[in-house]
Amino acid sequence: MAIDILVVDDEEMIRWTLKEALESEGYNVRAFENGRDFLAYFNEHGSDIILLDVRLPDSNGLDLLLEVTRVDPDAIVVIMTAYGDVETAVNAMKRGAFDYLAKPYSLEEVSLLINKIVQANLLKSQLHHYQEMLENKFSRILGENQKMKQLREHIGMAARTDRTTVLIRGESGTGKELVARQIHFQSARADKPFIDVNAAAVSSTLLESELFGHEKGAFTDAQKQKKGLFELANGGTLFLDEIGDLDPSLQVKLLRVLQERKFRRVGGTSDIHVDVRIISATNADLEKAIEDGRLRQDLFYRLNVFTVNLPPLRERRDDILLLAKNFLEEFRKEFSKDISGFRDDTLRILEGYSYPGNVRELRNIIERATLLETGNLIRPASLPDELKKSSDLGYVAFSQETAKPWQSTGFNFKDYIDSVEKQIVTEVMHEVEGKKSRAAEVLGLTRFALRHQLKKHNLESD
Incomplete structure (x- = not known):
C-alpha cells in the first residue's frame, strides 16, 4: 500500500519539485499552497506524512502543527523552513514534529528522511505486533509432544544465526508463518522489518514486481517507481511462503540475491545491495519438484541450509486437548461466553479426528463450537457433522485415559x-x-x- 504524503508550501517550484521527486519513488503526493486548503483536506482524509512549511500566506506552520497533532496525535510532520534557525526547529520538535528540513535542502536529503520515517513506522508497527504476540498466550507454539519440544529447540537454533537461510516444511495449517515470525523476533534482526509474501497467491508477473520493485515506465502500468519487498525488508527478514510454486524465471533472480546479496528492479540498470535473511516455507515435495524440473536444484540447496520440520497434528494427538482448551479460552473471552470446558464425549470426538487441515482446522472447529454453544460445556452437537461422522474413535477407544467407546451414550x-x-x-x-x-x-x-x-x-x- 502506497504511502500518502502532503506537501504544504507557498512556493510553486518547491511544491512541484517535491511532488515529482516523491511520486517517482512510489509515494502518493498532494500539494497545497496555503494552510486553509491543507487543513480542509487533512481533516477529511488524513495523511501518513506531512511536509509543512513554517511560513504560509494565511497561517503559521507551527500553529498548523498544533492543529494537526490535535486532530491526529500520531501524525508525522516534518517542518520546512527557509530561516534555518535552531529556535524554530526546537519549537517544532517540542510541538510534535518528527524532524525538520532547513532550506535549501537537496532532494536526496528529503528522500533519505522520508525513507527513515517509513522504516521507523514499519518497525514500530511490527514491534507492537510482536509485543502483542508475546503477551498473547494464544500465539505461542503450544505442545508437550516430543516433536514440539524438538521444534522449539530448532527455532532457537535458527534464531541464533544471522544470515543462514531457513526452510520450514510442513502441511497446510501446521503454523509455518508463526514459526517464521518466532525465528525472526528471537533473532538479532528483531528490530528490523519482517515481511511475508505467498508465492502461490500472486501471478509470476506481479510477483516479480512485488519482490524486486520496478522503475517508472518499466511496463504499461508502471506510472511510478516502486520499491520491492527485498528493499523494504532490508536489514530484516523476508518470509517466502509456498516457495515450491515460484516461477522458474524468478528462481534465477532469487538465487542471485541469495548468492550476491544484490538485485535490480524491473526495468532498472543499477544493482541494489541488500542485507536480508530469507526464510522460506512449503507444503510440497521439493525433491520431486527438482526431479520434475519445476525447481532448480542449486536454489533448493541455497534455501535448505537449515530445515525446520513441522509435524502434522495427527502425529501429535496427545496435544489435541491442550490446543483445544487453549483455543476455547481464547474464543470464550472473545465471544463473552460462560463456557468452562468440554463434555467427555466431545473430547473423545476431538481426539479421534484426523485433522487434514491441522492446527488451523482445530482452531476453526473450536471457534465455531464456542459461537454455537449455549451451555457451559461444549457438546458434540456444537461440532461439525462431518467431524462426528469421520472421527476415528479407534485411536483412543482403548487408551487408559479415555472411556471405552461402547460406554458412550448412543453407541452404535x-x-x-x-x-x-x-x-x-x-x-x-x-x-x-x-x-x-x-x-x-x-x-x-x-x-x-x-x-x-x-x-x-x-x-x-x-
Whole structure:
C-alpha cells in the first residue's frame, strides 16, 4: 500500500519539485499552497506524512502543527523552513514534529528522511505486533509432544544465526508463518522489518514486481517507481511462503540475491545491495519438484541450509486437548461466553479426528463450537457433522485415559466400525498422495475392494 504524503508550501517550484521527486519513488503526493486548503483536506482524509512549511500566506506552520497533532496525535510532520534557525526547529520538535528540513535542502536529503520515517513506522508497527504476540498466550507454539519440544529447540537454533537461510516444511495449517515470525523476533534482526509474501497467491508477473520493485515506465502500468519487498525488508527478514510454486524465471533472480546479496528492479540498470535473511516455507515435495524440473536444484540447496520440520497434528494427538482448551479460552473471552470446558464425549470426538487441515482446522472447529454453544460445556452437537461422522474413535477407544467407546451414550457398533474404516482409508490415501494402486497395496485390498471403500465413504475424487 502506497504511502500518502502532503506537501504544504507557498512556493510553486518547491511544491512541484517535491511532488515529482516523491511520486517517482512510489509515494502518493498532494500539494497545497496555503494552510486553509491543507487543513480542509487533512481533516477529511488524513495523511501518513506531512511536509509543512513554517511560513504560509494565511497561517503559521507551527500553529498548523498544533492543529494537526490535535486532530491526529500520531501524525508525522516534518517542518520546512527557509530561516534555518535552531529556535524554530526546537519549537517544532517540542510541538510534535518528527524532524525538520532547513532550506535549501537537496532532494536526496528529503528522500533519505522520508525513507527513515517509513522504516521507523514499519518497525514500530511490527514491534507492537510482536509485543502483542508475546503477551498473547494464544500465539505461542503450544505442545508437550516430543516433536514440539524438538521444534522449539530448532527455532532457537535458527534464531541464533544471522544470515543462514531457513526452510520450514510442513502441511497446510501446521503454523509455518508463526514459526517464521518466532525465528525472526528471537533473532538479532528483531528490530528490523519482517515481511511475508505467498508465492502461490500472486501471478509470476506481479510477483516479480512485488519482490524486486520496478522503475517508472518499466511496463504499461508502471506510472511510478516502486520499491520491492527485498528493499523494504532490508536489514530484516523476508518470509517466502509456498516457495515450491515460484516461477522458474524468478528462481534465477532469487538465487542471485541469495548468492550476491544484490538485485535490480524491473526495468532498472543499477544493482541494489541488500542485507536480508530469507526464510522460506512449503507444503510440497521439493525433491520431486527438482526431479520434475519445476525447481532448480542449486536454489533448493541455497534455501535448505537449515530445515525446520513441522509435524502434522495427527502425529501429535496427545496435544489435541491442550490446543483445544487453549483455543476455547481464547474464543470464550472473545465471544463473552460462560463456557468452562468440554463434555467427555466431545473430547473423545476431538481426539479421534484426523485433522487434514491441522492446527488451523482445530482452531476453526473450536471457534465455531464456542459461537454455537449455549451451555457451559461444549457438546458434540456444537461440532461439525462431518467431524462426528469421520472421527476415528479407534485411536483412543482403548487408551487408559479415555472411556471405552461402547460406554458412550448412543453407541452404535456399525457406525463405530464405519468411522474406523473411513479414517484408515482416508489417512492411507493422504499418505500415498491419492495413488490408488499404492493405497490398495498398503491396505492389503484389491483395486476393486478399494474402489468399493472409496465409494462407500464418499472419498472418491472428481
